[in-house]
Amino acid sequence: MTVRNPVSNLQTLIRCPSVTPEEGGALDALEAMLSPMGFHVQRMVAKDENTPDVENLYARFGSDGPHLMFAGHTDVVPTGDDALWSHPPFSADIDNGRVFGRGAVDMKGGIACFIAALARHIEENGPPPGSVSLLITGDEEGPSINGTDKLLKWADERGERWDAALVGEPTNPDVLGEMIKVGRRGSLSGRITIRGTQGHVAYPDRADNPLRALPAMLQSLMGKAYDNGNDRFPPSNLEVTSVDTGNSATNVIPDHVSAVFNIRFNDSWTTETLQNEIVSRLQRAAQDLSLRSGKQAATFDIEWLGRPSPVFLTRNDALAGSLSEAIEAVTGKMPSLSTTGGTSDARFIKDYCPVVEFGLVGQTMHKIDEHVPVSDLETLTVIYQNFIGRWFARAVGR
Ligand SMILES: N[C@@H](CCC[C@H](NC(=O)CCC(=O)O)C(=O)O)C(=O)O
Ligand SMILES: [Zn+2]
């Protein structure tokens, strides 16, 4: 089986230009690797209003339980200015012991290693005593509307059930083996629009500049901590990500200003309690007249943007334990169990089975010259192989 080499698996995948929502040949390449191994491969196209159709793949090896899912994505973020790359972003060139290309660590590399690991496990130990599935989406880096969420529902409707899932996102900050993700903070975005009265900039008494209310409003959102975090999660944090008046003139006071924000929140909040907190902070700040003496409280409205992402924590010692033991056996490191960073598709999987995440080192993800050391690909493959053995041994009670 040639797929036992993670480096050639990865080179094949990188050479498929699968920038979201393009399939780019990446799922065809996966199918060509998995079918000869004995996987039953199915392709599913997900559709929704106002978003492009996206191709996804579900492949199962075996028909009985226990059932282990490996989840990930073959879509990649855009390459940016290709001229800035030292190797073309879809070349998969190897230079100085490193494979270069978009998706090298995020996360075609993780998929390449898992396939190699399973191939080695089958060759050396025979098929696992149960089933292994790959749930691979082409819409993780995009809106995530036509990806893992819909693919899970589709598979669930066809009777698929899983006992545990491993997501192969690049979870390690600096060194392979240092961090497993066992949960994620939630994510909530919104836009506030402060209303004023348009007018001539030389006659401000005849206008009401909404920008004079903005500093107090932004201070209320970002100035005071939402919480201090806890032993499970980092503190919640809100960042304002854009401010816009739509005003192109220098001598006109605009009639409105909008600010967009995103908050990453921990399990001391629900979406609803957090929305209430944000609105009450804004209502208080709207009374602040320090830059607007003689005016009424500012008027504003708030619009919640997109789907909020839920906060979740995987409380499954057996799953995180098998993975930690595998990592320690191969690298000598005991990984931390973390909930730091962004959200991931594990937020959808957690409704079906316990889920943890472990993959490559994420330092170059989304950057120019994304790359992965060949040695990390080999080490991750050995970790995944070790994990597969441990997880099934534990699941069947051996
Ligand atoms: N576009 C999607 C989901 C966005 C997910 C994104 N995740 C990461 O960047 C992962 C980084 C990490 O592992 O820390 C995010 O957190 O924004 C949507 O909006 O649903
Ligand atoms: Zn990713």
Ligand SMILES: [Zn+2]
């Ligand atoms: Zn990414």
